[in-house]
Amino acid sequence: MDANNWRSTPPSGEPTMDTGDWRTQLQPDSRQRIVNKIMDTLKRHLPFSSQDSLNELRKIAVRFEEKIFTAATSQSDYLKRISLKMLTMENKSQNTVPNTGDNSIPPDPGHAEPSSQSRAINSYLFTK
Numbered sequence: 001m002d003a004n005n006w007r008s009t010p011p012s013g014e015p016t017m018d019t020g021d022w023r024t025q026l027q028p029d030s031r032q033r034i035v036n037k038i039m040d041t042l043k044r045h046l047p048f049s050s051q052d053s054l055n056e057l058r059k060i061a062v063r064f065e066e067k068i069f070t071a072a073t074s075q076s077d078y079l080k081r082i083s084l085k086m087l088t089m090e091n092k093s094q095n096t097v098p099n100t101g102d103n104s105i106p107p108d109p110g111h112a113e114p115s116s117q118s119r120a121i122n123s124y125l126f127t128k
Helices: 028-045 051-071 075-096 116-125
Strands: none
Touching (some): 028 051, 028 075, 051 075, 051 116
């Protein structure tokens, strides 16, 4: 061990990288790309009518990603959990909701609270 460095040096002479918590190794832009992929899945299978409903979907995607990020035991566990949930959503959507390619529905001008659909998405994503 080098007297000036608290990390041990392997026989190869190169310093070891601190491999503590896997979360420190994951770049913020990687997490953002994953949130974007979650958003793509949500938008593909759920109708949205306005920028507000799109923002609501984004909040749901971010919260879901944060929940998995916190609960996962490793990067592969993190990716596996998200992938399985998205795959399940894809499969359920194919079995229940025909996708016409038009994800917009007329906006509800009096709609101020989260939609029943948002509550259903939250319930689905945030339960085991």
